[in-house]
Each structure stands twice: as C-alpha cells, then as structure tokens.
Amino acid sequence: MCSASSASNDGLLKALNDSQRYLDIVHKAELSKHDAEWLIDTTVSNFANYYNSGFIEYRKSVAEAGDFAAVEWTGRGATFKDVLGREYIDCLGGFGLFNLGWTHPKVVGAVQAQLQKSPLPTQELLDPLRGMLAHLLAEITPGDIQYSFFVGSGTEAVEGAMKLAKLYTRKSGFIAAVRGFHGKTTGSLALTGKAIFRRPALPLHNNIYHVPYGDAEAVEQQLQVAREVGNDIAAVVMEPVQGEAGAIVPPDDFWPRLRQMCDEYEVLLIADEVQTGIGRTGKLWGVEHWNVAPDIITSAKALGGGVMPIGAFMSTPKIWSVLNSNPFIHTSTTGGNPLACAAAIAAINVTLEEGIVEQTAEKGDYFISHLKDIAARYSDIYTDITGKGLLIGQHFVNDDIGYAVASGLFKRGVLISGTLNNSRVIRVEPPLVITYQEIDTILNRLEDTLQELRTSASLFVADPAMPQALKEVTLAGESAIGGIAVA
Template sequence: MRGDGLPQALHDSQRYLDVVLKPQLSPTEAQWLIEKTVDNFTNYFNSGFIDYRKSVTEAGDYAAVEWTGRGATFKDALGRTFIDCLGGYGLFNLGWAHPEVVRAVQTQAAKSPLPSQELLDPLRGMLAHLLAEITPGDIQYSFFVSSGTEAVEGAMKLAKLYTGKSGFIAAVRGFHGKTTGSLALTGKALYRRPPLPLHPDIYHVPYGDAEAVEMQLRIAREVGNDIAAVVMEPIQGEAGAIVPPDDFWPRLRQICDAYQVLLIADEVQTGMGRTGKMWGVEHWNVVPDIMTSAKALGGGVMPVGAFMAKPEIWQVLNENPFIHTTTTGGNPLACAAAIAAIHVSLRERVAEQAATKGEYLLAQLRKLATQYSDFFEDITGKGLLLGMHFKDDEIGYAISAGLFKRGVLISGTMNNARVIRVEPPLVITRDEIDTVLDRLDDTLRSLRVARAGERNTDALVAVKDVAVAG
C-alpha cells in the first residue's frame, strides 16, 4: 500500500474526520458510512465479524452501524433505535456516554491527555486512593492498565513475584481474557487449544466445587507442584451468569489460607455494581488477596483496568517500582473517567439499582421460562448479570436475532453457546425492562408458531411419502 497509498490515506483520513466531527448524518451519508464500514471490516479488519454479526445479517437492507447513545438506548447511523441489553459485555454500567464521565474526560483532554512518565500524575494517585476506599477489606494498592486481560496478567505476575511459585488453579468455563497468560486460565478449549502451549502449571476444576479446589491443592503438595494462587470469577459471566453455592467463596478463603496460596477475584465483569453489590465477592463477605477490575471502571467512556492487592503482597512492587510498567495504562483521560464513574456509581447507588431491577427482571424471565418451557432450560444470575439458558444453540440464535429485529440488542456468551446474556446498563428504566420483556414474549411466541408450522409441514410430507409408497 505504500507509495501511492500515502496521498490516498491523506484524502481518506480527511473524509473519515469529517464523519467523526459531524453530530448527525444525512441519509445518503449514513448509507455511505454503512457500506464503507462493511467494506473496511471485510478487507482490513476481520471478515469473520461480517459473517457473525446480527447487525449485518438481521438488519435489513442496510447493516446497523452504531452511531450515538444515551442511557440504555442507542441509535445506529440510520436513526434506528435499540434498547441495549448487552451493555458492551459489561462496559456500560452507567449507560452510553454518561454526561458527567464525558465531561471529566473532555476537560482533562484539554489539559493533559497523557502523562510525562517522569513527573507524578495526580489523577493516578486519586484513582488509587478511591479504589482503596471502595474495595473490600485491606486491599490498598492499585496498578492501572487498559483492559481486563492486562489486569489479569498483572495479577498473575504479582502472585508469582510474591509467592515465588508458578502454578494457578482456575475454573472450567471461566473467562479471564485472551492474551496468553490470562488465556491459560480461561477454561474453554475453543480459545485455548489453537495457540497451545500456553502458561504452564495451570489446573482447572469445576466451578463452584470447593472440594475440587482443595483436592487439586492436596495433589499439588504431594507431587511438588507449586501453586501461587486460585483465580476465580465471583460469578461466572461468559459461562452464562453462573452463581456458585453460597459456601463456595467462604470455603475458597479457608482453603487458600490453609494451603498458603493467594486468592484472586477476577472482578472485570462483576465489579462496579453489576451483580447488585459494588464487588461480586461482597455477596459472601470474602476479602481476596488480589482483585482485578476493568470494563465498567472506565464509566463506558474510556478503557481502564486495574489489579489491586493487600499491602504485604504489594511490597514486592514497592521494592522495585520498575518491575511492572506501562506507557499508556492509567493515563489521565482513563483515570478521569474512572474517578467520575466511581463518583456517579456511589451517588446514584447503581449497585442497589442493579439489585432491585435484577430481582424484578429475574422473576419475569423465570415466568417466561415456565411459559415457554419447550425452549428454556434455566434462568441464572444475580443483579443485572443474567443468563437465559436454552435447550440448544439454534433456539438461542433465533431468539437473539428475533430480538434484534425488534430493536433489542442482546448476545450470547463466549464460553457457553446455549446461553444468551442479559446484561443491560444498570441505569435501564423499569419501562425499558418491560418493553424488552414484551418484545421477548413476542419473539418466543413467533418462534413457537414457526416451529409448529415446520412440524405440520414435515408431517404432511411424511403422509405424502407414505401415500406414494403405497
């Protein structure tokens, strides 16, 4: 592409900037943007997304290309409105473009978007202080990154530095990221197998089974495997909003203490109020040794993640502050967003909102699951991290696609193909929840009618075949 490509890039970048700077598009401009986006994804990003995305396959003549949003609703480039029940896989706890978070970022951008790397960055210190105030127990220190998988990688590294050990115990169907260290913890062969070998000394056990964790630690002790930490999600997100038994996390804490290994809570998806508590582990009054956070920490405006730990564990980083560094992680824009996100979350009591709205939504979904028991297996979750479990993948896709056609964005999970996640912004209104439930009911009713028609057609064909044979 070099050579003649540079003048063309100058022209194209101007065209793209014109779009970025426009608050609204004309119908012609919107159609151009959609066609260009599909072409760019196909030729320069990943054509597989075009084959997979409902926004392309179910959106009619023109694919749905996101444009703007507020609260729990967003519009595509053509002005079509959707209720968001996906929440950016946990990004949008505060909804789309929360004005206070946006204002904090815009104001900071006009002063100092990125740090000097040599002077002290005040916002980094402010955010670290706030996290010490809102995390459970005596967790005190934080290191900031730009994503959840980086946070998990940092937690793993910290655990190894502190313990001098290399092994980890994680859960089947757990999800911790897709860079090679965090991917080694992730409990799904579909993602782990292609890039093998990954980080060594990783042992997986069934989620929610504390006895299996203890058995693995006992075996490790007998055969000489050094385990640095047990890493678990408080509630498994990508596996389908799986809530463990009530004694699971308290038992994990006891077992880790008994075997002198660290307990790491991966709160990338469950943190910042998603499950009805500020942190998922607070449902069981457990204090981990190390925690991770990301996704909603940036208020749905900036990418920011963190791994956090108790002072005695953090001492290994204090002794050598350059043993783990980042150029852009925890930059002033990201920290400004996180500071604003924490403030709004506490002031608006979004964790309590998630608990109340989640209890209502969970009860209504269970009613629908009973009414349409031919489709559903179960409804699981806490707060507004819920999973609709279906009898097969085909049903899940049909319902997801049907809801999209009716203006509701929803999607499956990465580690359990039969589950559709229900993970809306925590600021979703009761009226919006009821609208989603009505559209889900309509989708289920239509699917039942369609399947009945297919069965009648199959039966008629069978009768004709018998008649011909006779």
C-alpha cells in the first residue's frame, strides 16, 4: 500500500505532465485532426468530472453537435470556429461581451503592448491606466458622473454600487424589478428578480422590494409605503432594458418618472448598464434613450472590448465623497489591473472611432423589422419581438418551442442564446460589428429552420424524447419552432 506522500507525488507528477500537454495546445495556432479530437474528448471529460457535469446536459445541442461536440477555438468579428474548423455566426455575443466582435485587433494590440510592461499593479504606486480609464468614463457618461471604481465583473460592479448607495444615504433598502438580473453574488442576487436563482441561497440581503418592471406606479407605491412604515430605501436599481428577461423595453415615461420619484423621495437611482452599456441598445448608455442621468451607473461585459474582464461602478462627486474621504473602505487587488484597463481604453476608442453606436441603432432597426415580418408569418409560433438596438428578444408561445429553433440554427452554423430556465424568450445579441450580410444569413437560416420543423412535424411526433408540450402542439396541427433555453 503506497503512502500518502508517494500518492501525492504521483499526483503532482501527473499534474506536471498534464499541464505541459495543455500548454502545448495553448501555444498551437492550428490543431491537427488528432489533436482536435483529443481536445474535444478531454474538454467534455474535464467539464463532467472536474467543473460541472450539469453543463454537459444543459449544452446538449452544442455538446452533441455531430460526432464531436463543438468546442470553441478562435474567432474574428462576428464569426468563430470550433476546434474542428466548423464555422459559426455568433448571435449570442457572450451575452454582451463581444460588442466589438472576437479579437478586435486594436483591443488585442493594446493588451499585448501593456503585457510587455506591467500586467498587474504594485498596489502601492499610482498605476496610470486606471486614471486614464476613469477620465475617459467621466467624459462619456451622462449627467455629472465623474468618478469610477474598477472590478472584475458585472456582479461586483452591482455590489459596489449597492455599497456606495448605502454609505452615502445611510439607508439599507433597495427597490428592484421582477425578472430583473443583477448578478449572483449574495448582494446582487438579492436584487435579481428570479426565484430560481434566489430561493436556494435565501436568506439574502434584507429590505429588498421587487416591483413589476416598467410599472412606475408600483415603484411610487413602494416608496410611499417605505416612507410610512420606516423601511429606509437607499436606491432604486433597474436595467434600462431588461436583458435576461428577454430584451424587455419599458414604457417611454418609465425612466423619466423614476428620476422624478427618486428626487422627490430622496433616494438614489442606479442604472445597471452591465449589459446595455457601451452601445448595445443603439445608444452609448441605455438610459440615454430617455435623456435620464442616474446617480450611479454600473458597467462591465463589453467594457473589456471582448478581450479582458472588467467592470465599473461610477457616480457623481457628491456621492463619491464617502469614498474619497476613506479610499480604503472599498478595494480590489486585481480590479482595474493594467491589462483590463488597456482593453477598456481601446474599447472606448474603437466604439467612438468606428461609429459603433450609430451602426448598432441602424442594424437593430433592420434586424428587428425583419424578425417582426417573420413573426407575423408564424403568428402561431411567435407572440412578440422586443428590444432596442442589437439586444432583441424572440418571444414564443411556450417554453418547449424554444429548444428546436436554437438547435436547428446551431446545426446551420448560428449560435443563439438560450437558458435552462426560460426558452420562451430567446435573445438575439450578436456582436455589434456584425455585417448586414451576416444578419441576412441568420434570417435565411431561421426561415429554413422554421420551414423544416413545420414540414417534418411527423418526425417530432415519432421522437419519444420530444417534450410533451411540443408533441401536443404538433399533434394539434400547429407549426413548431424552438431554441435553446435562454435567460
């Protein structure tokens, strides 16, 4: 029987050999067929055994793409290839990461240049790129926003915004929206308005109140009740357009009324622009559709240019005074590191230089109008098309219809977003640099998918694994389409 130390040494030797094999793959620009097949098998095995086996089941339409699962490898613009060289149009955009597409050369170049100098800060000296990025954000954010703090993700940005609001107002409560999404760490999760995420982690941050999104009267009623019973509210937190809920656009008077009410009741207004910011909705910031200046803005996802992870929460000098007076009350060892800041500086530059925001507004109008035409012709399948810019929701008549569309599109070389929890709405969220030719290709492949599903309805009935609700739709003589579950 071997000793614990010898077993440990055997494990370390295996880790050394495995890590070298993995590094060899990392350094290869191209893979042989043998290497590609090995990488696919290894990736599926590693996810199942060491990361999360649920991902394999959830990503079935991807993991079972032909004889070998689709494992991402490289991309440029709005297209990417898997390790076997199969090419896809990206209509998911990393849920908002890839506004500038895959590997934008100017963003990659900025990170590579900074990498040769200093990848991480000393923590003691002043790192110049953090100051540069903060200055740029002050120039491009609405209203009197001037100061920024940098983190590594959107949920951290929301956590920081909540903390800032509590420090400034000396109140603890928040009003958020049903079906809103703000992150999954415990503070931001308390704001998130979906039971499937919140319930397993209860109890969360108390003094949180959820109202229907877009219902200004419900917000005001909650503020009135809070004032009467002493539930001090620090801030109202909303997405300009709800993303995970399915690209839900509020009534045009909603954000102006929020601004008015927050001023009247002396609470802060926080715009969670983690997904909508940096051009996604056809404005640089989503709140600009309604000419509203919030007190605090969060940003992440696209801020890193699709190359580095970075998030930020930003506010006015008056509110930021509570951080200026104690700069160590909120810190991050790796947030706002030089590589991430270099990527964000380049991302802002490219967004402005290439007119990305204006392009997005035009492409969004084009895409939405054509999707509405399709929805009208398949009115027994679609209930609505919603969204602004290139944050678009396809709404179907039921959840089960979701799976076949995204699966059919993926087989046709289009990756579209889905979620385990709600396939009734499928987001269309491509890189903002997508071309009109690529949009037309997606629309054509969507038509092909719908037509095939309609003409092959009998095949669905014969499939014992087909969801019961979809069988019932087919047996009733209705046409059926679907897509991977999307949040």
